[in-house]
Structures are given as structure tokens and as C-alpha cells.
Amino acid sequence: MSTLTETDCLLSKIDFEQTNSFSSFFLDYISGKESLQGFHNGLPTKENFKKQIEDRNFPQSHRDIVSEQLLEQYSKVDASQATLSNIELLKEGNTFTVTTGHQLNIFTGPLYFIYKIVTVVRACEELKHEYPEYNFVPVYWMASEDHDFQEISYFRLNGKKLVWETDQQGAVGRFNLKGIDKIFEQVIGMPEFFVEAYKKKNLASAVLSYVNALFGERGLVVIDADNAAMKELFKPVIQSDLFEHKPQELAQKTTDSLEQAGYSTQVFPREINFFYLKDDIRSRIVKTDSGFEVLETNLHFSEEELKEEIEKHPERFSPNVLLRPLYQEFLLPNLAYVGGPSELVYWLQLKGIFDHFGTTFPLLMPRNFAAVVDKNTLRKVEQIDLTWEDLFKEDHELVNEKVKEQTTFKLDLNVEKAKLEAIYQQALQQALDVDQTLERMVKGEHRKAEKTLEKIEQKILKAERKNQEILVNRIYAIKEALFPGGAPQERKDNFLNFYMTNPNFVEDCLNSLSPFDYRFHLLRTNE
Structure with a gap:
């Protein structure tokens, strides 16, 4: 076993195949298997980013609107100069993003939430070194419209499961924070940035606050796309999906091709791939003999009424797992999406949809995988x-x-x-x-x-x-x-297990994890 210096946090790197932790689907993708090459835009190497840059045509109007909305979102937190500068840079034609997304887990949830963001931050830094004539902005996309509260309602600290109890319904980003204070009573020495974050008006604001506290100095930009101006840009896709069902047709064709190649797919394309989002409602829209209805509600629309609703209130239409990736790429001049193994393989079902809507398909980049x-x-x-x-x-x-x-x-x-x-x-x-x-x-x-x-x-x-x-x-x-x-530590333990004894834990991760080295990282703690 090698001798380590006091400042060295990296113990070893293990090939994915040796960890017995990854599906053959994911391993085939990242190894560049020929049968999957038609389903993506190339492997996420530094060299392939140059072609992505050259192919990525992105409307200036989208840059301006998103930058303006981000500045508004950040007006409510103590944003770093690095983040504010990056938001301004998004208006420039030579600026591109690398994005990851995740649910709004309370207190960051499992460790891999941190690893995802570390990966995009470090990737942008390395890309800037490789291509200095361009700007690269790391982005964390908040899944603020998700409504599966049970998945985000808890975290594990020192072997104990801490749960936020609430009976709120609908998009979790809109949840008020009543009752979450009971968790503070169970944790001695809770970091001040969490204390301040959970004084905000809702869960989305709290997550923006604590992620900004952890990564703002590295220029990370957090985006909440539950936003009327941003949804306005997505209206062509909303209309196509609701009235032409084109995304279902395209995704099903790709899904069939993957399954014929021997791969088991994860996402089931629906005739309509939008939820209706209003107040505490986020429910599926379905087509009926007389028009459209919102499941589990009394809401009904004729075709004309629904078209009018889209025109006046695009923010009330929330994409499901099939179309959320496309929405992201509509808003950001994105080059790559950073995700876990299950995420990346479901993106392989989507390239036909991107091609149809004239949107460059991003490189699919595995997040860093690690154990401490x-x-x-x-x-x-x-x-x-x-x-x-x-x-x-x-x-x-x-x-x-x-x-x-x-x-x-x-x-x-x-x-x-x-x-x-x-x-x-x-x-x-x-x-x-x-x-x-x-x-x-x-x-x-x-x-x-x-x-x-x-x-x-x-x-x-x-x-x-x-x-x-x-x-x-x-x-x-x-x-x-x-x-x-x-279960793997990164999927179970919260980062506070290590941050509480080492306040430099996030910085240690940033210094130790290699975004373009697709192996499992083993890290030591500096307690």
C-alpha cells in the first residue's frame, strides 16, 4: 500500500468493471461499444468537446432571457462574484455550460449529490485550460418541479435516518419549510449555511441557498426552471407533445432499436409527456374522447382551451422524465450532461427527440463515483x-x-x-x-x-x-x-458524516476527484 502525504486525499482509483457495481448497459456505453454509437454524440472526452462547441448553435434570445431570470433568482441570496460573472457570461456566444441535475434532497441527501456538482465544476475548470478561448459555466439544475417527496424527505447521518414530515402535495420546490426545524433539534453543530437556507420561503430557495454556500466561490450556477419566462421558450415542444405526440413516436422508435440491440430501457414514452402544474397540483395530462383532463383532479380542457392555456400560462406545463432533458437543453448552451449510470443510459433513448427539435444532443458524462x-x-x-x-x-x-x-x-x-x-x-x-x-x-x-x-x-x-x-x-x-x-456509501450517507469533522471536505473532493478519469475514486478523510 502506497505511503500518503498529509495533504493527499486520493487513495486509489478502481476500474468500473472491478467494482461489480455497474450495469453492462452503462459499461458498454462508456467503453464505446459500437452497437451504441448511433444513440449518442460521442464519448465525453476533452477532444470531443471541441466538436460539441462547433455544433452547438444556441439562440441569443435564449441566452438573454435565461441570464436575466437567473440574476433575479440570485437576488435573494448572497451570490459570489464568480457566480454573478458566470451568469453574465451566459449572454456571450463563446460561453457554454456543463450541467448536472438532481432532486431537492433535504440537507443535500446522499453523498453523490456532492460528487455530481464537483464533477461539473472541475470539468469546466479543465475545459477552460484546454480551450481558453471559450468560457465554461458549471450548472446545477434543480428538479424543483418533481413531486416525489418521499425520495427527498430524509437523509442519513451517523447511521440515523432523519426525516422531514409534511403532508404538502405538488412540486416539491414550492413546499414551504414548516416542520423542517425539528431536524435541527436532532443534529448538534448543524452548519450555519443550512440554518440560513431553511429560513427561506420554500424548498427551492433553500436548496439554492445551501448549494450556493458550498459551491458559489467556484462559480457554480443553480437554475430553477419552474419559471414562466423560461417555459415560454419551450412552448413549441409543449404544443407538439400535446397535440401531435411526436416525442412519443420518436422515443419509442429509439427504445425499440435499443431493445433489439439487447438493452433493457428505463423510460416509457407516453402519448402526452407533460404534467399540469398549478398551486399544489402536479398531475398527468391525458387525452380523452372529449378533449383533455388532468388526472386526480376535476380539471378538463377542450383542445382550444388547452391551446389557450399554453399560450397564456406555459409555466403550468411541467415536462416528465422524457422531456425534461430537452427543456434543459432549450435553456442552456450546454455541451454535456453529468449524471449517474441509470440517468445516462435513459438519455440514450432521447437522441431522436433532440434531432427533431433541432437541438444538439449533449455529451453524456458519468459523474465522479467515490467512497470516503x-x-x-x-x-x-x-x-x-x-x-x-x-x-x-x-x-x-x-x-x-x-x-x-x-x-x-x-x-x-x-x-x-x-x-x-x-x-x-x-x-x-x-x-x-x-x-x-x-x-x-x-x-x-x-x-x-x-x-x-x-x-x-x-x-x-x-x-x-x-x-x-x-x-x-x-x-x-x-x-x-x-x-x-x-449499499454503496455514496448512495446512503450524507456528506455531513465527513463535513462535521472536516469543514474542508468539499474542497478536498474538488482537489481529489478527476472529472475525465472514468474510474471509481477512493478518498481518505482529513479529520
Whole structure:
């Protein structure tokens, strides 16, 4: 194991294939498999960004409107000069964005929320170095119109699940923050930026506030697209989807092609891919014999009434998972979208929609994947002399492997099994010489004897595991730290698990994670 300096947070990088954590669909994409090449615009290499820049035609009117609306959104927080400068730069024709998006998890939710934003920030910094004649703005797109509150209502701190209880309905970004103060009562030493954030008027404002506090100095721009002026730009797509159903047709064609190539898709294209969004309502719009209705409400529209509603109130039409990506690309001069493995493979269903609406399909860039190894865990890893690749093995397999390495006894019965094989082969031959029908009986008895030896072998190993209880407990403690409850740490633990003892945690991530190095990163903490 290599010696680390006090300031070095990076322990190792592991190839995706060795982590046993990713679907073959995602691995095929990022490895550039030929069968998927027609579904995207090329792999997210620095070299391919140049072609994206050359192909990305973006209307000046969209730049001006979005920049103006962003300045309005940021008027309610203490924005950094770097962020305000980037918002102004969005008006310039040589400025482009790299974007990630996520739900409005309370208190940031799981660790990978931080890794997503770190990736876009660092990618923009490296692209600026590579192409200094252009400007690159990192963007976090808030999923403020999402209505699945259960997914964002909690976070996990020090092994405890902290939940915000509320009965509000509709788009979560509009939720008032009543009741969230009860979480503060359960956390000693809550950072001040969270205290200030949750004094805002709604959840979207709170998320803008705390993300700005964490990343504003690096120029990150947070966008809330639940906005009338921004939706005005999207009216052509709203009308096409509601009345022509073109997105469904195009996405279904791509979906069929992917499935014929052997890939299981995630997104189901609907005839209508918009929700109706008003007050505490976010419900699907469906076509009926007499016009249109909003499910789970008493709202009905004729075709003419719905066209008028779009014209007067485009902000009341909220895209679903199929069209939200296109909405994003309508608003931002975007070059790449940064997401997790499930996100990126569903984007592969969408290229036909982008082509139809004359919008450049972004490069699909995996976010950084990482696990943080605290000092206690690192010490245990060194004591047992585990490799970093060992950490990704199945628990039981790893324990047995290390117990066998450390023992002074012979734990397997391979010699005995070989002897047994020879005895029964000889017995089988003798039996067959007398009566061919005895073959099944002899083989059955052979298998019973083998199972007996296997049972004895398991008992011996179990006994030795007990003898090596300290080793076994250390392995399980390491696995629980990095895979709490069997899930990857980044998908379960909140960043406060590390920030509370190391206020430089986010900065350490920014300095340690490599946005264009598509491997799993293992980091140490500077507690």
C-alpha cells in the first residue's frame, strides 16, 4: 500500500468493471461499444468537446432571457462574484455550460449529490485550460418541479435516518419549510449555511441557498426552471407533445432499436409527456374522447382551451422524465450532461427527440463515483493488508479468502475429495460391469458423499472464522463503513458524516476527484 502525504486525499482509483457495481448497459456505453454509437454524440472526452462547441448553435434570445431570470433568482441570496460573472457570461456566444441535475434532497441527501456538482465544476475548470478561448459555466439544475417527496424527505447521518414530515402535495420546490426545524433539534453543530437556507420561503430557495454556500466561490450556477419566462421558450415542444405526440413516436422508435440491440430501457414514452402544474397540483395530462383532463383532479380542457392555456400560462406545463432533458437543453448552451449510470443510459433513448427539435444532443458524462475511507477504516485496511480491489468483493467471499490466507491450518478437503472421486469411479466401473442400471445409484451415492465432505469443510472453515474473530470483525466493519447496509456509501450517507469533522471536505473532493478519469475514486478523510 502506497505511503500518503498529509495533504493527499486520493487513495486509489478502481476500474468500473472491478467494482461489480455497474450495469453492462452503462459499461458498454462508456467503453464505446459500437452497437451504441448511433444513440449518442460521442464519448465525453476533452477532444470531443471541441466538436460539441462547433455544433452547438444556441439562440441569443435564449441566452438573454435565461441570464436575466437567473440574476433575479440570485437576488435573494448572497451570490459570489464568480457566480454573478458566470451568469453574465451566459449572454456571450463563446460561453457554454456543463450541467448536472438532481432532486431537492433535504440537507443535500446522499453523498453523490456532492460528487455530481464537483464533477461539473472541475470539468469546466479543465475545459477552460484546454480551450481558453471559450468560457465554461458549471450548472446545477434543480428538479424543483418533481413531486416525489418521499425520495427527498430524509437523509442519513451517523447511521440515523432523519426525516422531514409534511403532508404538502405538488412540486416539491414550492413546499414551504414548516416542520423542517425539528431536524435541527436532532443534529448538534448543524452548519450555519443550512440554518440560513431553511429560513427561506420554500424548498427551492433553500436548496439554492445551501448549494450556493458550498459551491458559489467556484462559480457554480443553480437554475430553477419552474419559471414562466423560461417555459415560454419551450412552448413549441409543449404544443407538439400535446397535440401531435411526436416525442412519443420518436422515443419509442429509439427504445425499440435499443431493445433489439439487447438493452433493457428505463423510460416509457407516453402519448402526452407533460404534467399540469398549478398551486399544489402536479398531475398527468391525458387525452380523452372529449378533449383533455388532468388526472386526480376535476380539471378538463377542450383542445382550444388547452391551446389557450399554453399560450397564456406555459409555466403550468411541467415536462416528465422524457422531456425534461430537452427543456434543459432549450435553456442552456450546454455541451454535456453529468449524471449517474441509470440517468445516462435513459438519455440514450432521447437522441431522436433532440434531432427533431433541432437541438444538439449533449455529451453524456458519468459523474465522479467515490467512497470516503475514514481513519479508523483505513487503519483496519492496512492491518489486514487488503487491496483496494478487495473492498468490492462480496462480504462472505472476502472473509473466507482472508481467513484462508491467515490460517496455519489446512481448511480444505481437496485431497480427500480427489480420493473420494477415485474410489467412486472405481466402484462405478465395477457396478457397470455387472449391471448398467446401477449407474444412477452409484453416482447418487457419490454425490451424497461429496456433500458430506463439503459440509465438513464448511464446519472447519466456520470454526476457523471463529478462531480469527478479530480479522472477521475488522472486515465486516470495513464493509459496513464503505457499504452501509450493503449499499454503496455514496448512495446512503450524507456528506455531513465527513463535513462535521472536516469543514474542508468539499474542497478536498474538488482537489481529489478527476472529472475525465472514468474510474471509481477512493478518498481518505482529513479529520
